[in-house]
Amino acid sequence: MANLKYFDDVISLEFNREKCIGCGLCSTVCPHGVFIGRKGNKAEMIAGELCMECGACMRNCPAGAITVEAGEGCVRAVINELLGIDGPCC
Amino acid sequence: MNQTSTDNAMAFLPMAKKIPAGAGEFRLPSADQPFVQGTVATPAGPVPQVGTALSRQDLYGHFRVRWNIGRNHFMVEPGLYAVGNPNADSPVLTSANYKMSFDLLRQALAGRDAWILVLDTKGVNVWCAAGKGTFGTEEMLDRIKASRLHEIVAHQKLIVPQLGAPGLEAHAVKKYSGFTIIYGPVSVADIPNFLDNDCQAGPEMRIKKFPLRDRIVLVPVELMQGLKQGIPFMFVFLLIAGLAGKESFAEAVRIHGLPPVLSVLLAIIAGNILTPLLLPWLPGRAFSVKGAIAGLVLFVIFFTGATAFSIQYSLTEQASWLLITLAISSWLGMAFTGASTFTSLNGVKKEMLRAMPLQFFSLVVGVILWGISLRMS
Numbered sequence: 001m002a003n004l005k006y007f008d009d010v011i012s013l014e015f016n017r018e019k020c021i022g023c024g025l026c027s028t029v030c031p032h033g034v035f036i037g038r039k040g041n042k043a044e045m046i047a048g049e050l051c052m053e054c055g056a057c058m059r060n061c062p063a064g065a066i067t068v069e070a071g072e073g074c075v076r077a078v079i080n081e082l083l084g085i086d087g088p089c090c
Numbered sequence: 091m092n093q094t095s096t097d098n099a100m101a102f103l104p105m106a107k108k109i110p111a112g113a114g115e116f117r118l119p120s121a122d123q124p125f126v127q128g129t130v131a132t133p134a135g136p137v138p139q140v141g142t143a144l145s146r147q148d149l150y151g152h153f154r155v156r157w158n159i160g161r162n163h164f165m166v167e168p169g170l171y172a173v174g175n176p177n178a179d180s181p182v183l184t185s186a187n188y189k190m191s192f193d194l195l196r197q198a199l200a201g202r203d204a205w206i207l208v209l210d211t212k213g214v215n216v217w218c219a220a221g222k223g224t225f226g227t228e229e230m231l232d233r234i235k236a237s238r239l240h241e242i243v244a245h246q247k248l249i250v251p252q253l254g255a256p257g258l259e260a261h262a263v264k265k266y267s268g269f270t271i272i273y274g275p276v277s278v279a280d281i282p283n284f285l286d287n288d289c290q291a292g293p294e295m296r297i298k299k300f301p302l303r304d305r306i307v308l309v310p311v312e313l314m315q316g317l318k319q320g321i322p323f324m325f326v327f328l329l330i331a332g333l334a335g336k337e338s339f340a341e342a343v344r345i346h347g348l349p350p351v352l353s354v355l356l357a358i359i360a361g362n363i364l365t366p367l368l369l370p371w372l373p374g375r376a377f378s379v380k381g382a383i384a385g386l387v388l389f390v391i392f393f394t395g396a397t398a399f400s401i402q403y404s405l406t407e408q409a410s411w412l413l414i415t416l417a418i419s420s421w422l423g424m425a426f427t428g429a430s431t432f433t434s435l436n437g438v439k440k441e442m443l444r445a446m447p448l449q450f451f452s453l454v455v456g457v458i459l460w461g462i463s464l465r466m467s
Contacts, residue, residue, distance in 0.1 A: 051434060053437075073432075
């Protein structure tokens with residue numbers, strides 16, 4: 001389902017390859033195959049346009065090489081946040 | 091640490107959270123839950139043993155939450171459970187305390203001996219809870235401690251759903267508990283394969299897809315949420331038509347009230363049924379555009395199909411129905427971002443900034459035109 005793609009011009013994902021220690025965890029946790037990485041080799045960002053900003057790679061990167069403004073791509077969550085409601089989303 | 095020193099620490103370290111009362115205190119889940127079949131003796135105490143076949147009662151619960159009934163209270167007690175007769179070497183799998191998540195996991199473990207560590211996610215599924223941080227590092231550490239997992243298993247490995255990763259720092263869990271996190275597959279259906287394959291997940295198990303069958307199961311919940319928002323509109327249209335129309339109450343309701351009610355219904359069908367089902371084929375990346383296009387197509391099919399019915403109406407009144415349909419179908423289509431598997435926070439913000447003014451404008455103009463035509467006829 002390659003045509004299921006969202007806006008790719010506002011994605012906040014940034015990868016600092018200098019800091020990468022090659023653990024491969026980013027490619028393990030990403031549900032959209034944004035990173036490719038095997039243990040021992042520095043990871044490569046191969047599909048940044050598919051990032052959904054879930055933050056899995058950033059939180060699991062032990063080297064702090066990845067930053068992303070992580071959150072839920074969910075209209076209700078955004079509205080709840082704006083209104084300061086801790087309401088149910090999903 | 092007393093209250094004052096905790097508060098001082100919080101003032102000093104704004105990121106530090108209050109430790110919840112009772113966190114880490116020894117606690118096993120109650121055996122008095124319908125899916126518990128017995129207990130398994132462990133050094134820490136009797137751990138509830140659960141079956142892997144879902145009962146009629148379980149399936150009825152699933153059916154209800156698929157229709158958005160009682161979805162916020164569909165939970166199991168957090169803590170450690172046993173499947174089969176696990177021992178100190180059996181794998182530990184983790185889940186959320188949304189009962190659907192828990193049920194699908196125990197079902198996937200049929201014929202095996204394993205432990206299930208259920209985190210307290212307030213009844214929310216793994217992926218959404220991870221996004222909110224309730225399926226997170228702190229809760230994982232608390233739950234490991236509260237379950238005395240160190241006394242129960244000899245290895246130090248935890249199998250965690252891949253979609254739990256947004257809430258977890260695997261290196262922090264390792265550092266503070268000693269447990270190494272092994273990320274399992276995205277889909278619970280791949281768990282047996284994963285376990286048989288020495289806890290290796292191939293690349294195809296790591297990608298979250300969004301096939302038709304996954305979208306179909308979301309339709310009832312979407313539909314119920316759309317109806318909840320749409321039904322008040324329908325009553326308001328009927329009431330205003332009856333009161334403000336020039337005809338008798340019943341006549342005005344029939345002539346002027348029913349068309350906008352149909353418009354809202356078409357919008358709900360477009361936004362809550364067609365948008366999920368036809369997602370890859372509806373044009374545009376924005377869900378608001380997909381919803382509006384589905385609404386437009388439905389509107390054209392329905393109202394031109396009913397030419398004989400609509401011919402007696404002014405162009406103003408017909409235009410008002412179209413604007414109402416477009417506004418609501420676009421809004422409801424956009425709401426489906428929350429259930430989809432690939433939309434980003436910044437993408438949704440961008441879409442909302444662009445679409446919401448148009449949706450609002452379309453609805454307001456639609457309602458005004460409709461109100462005008464009430465008095466014109």
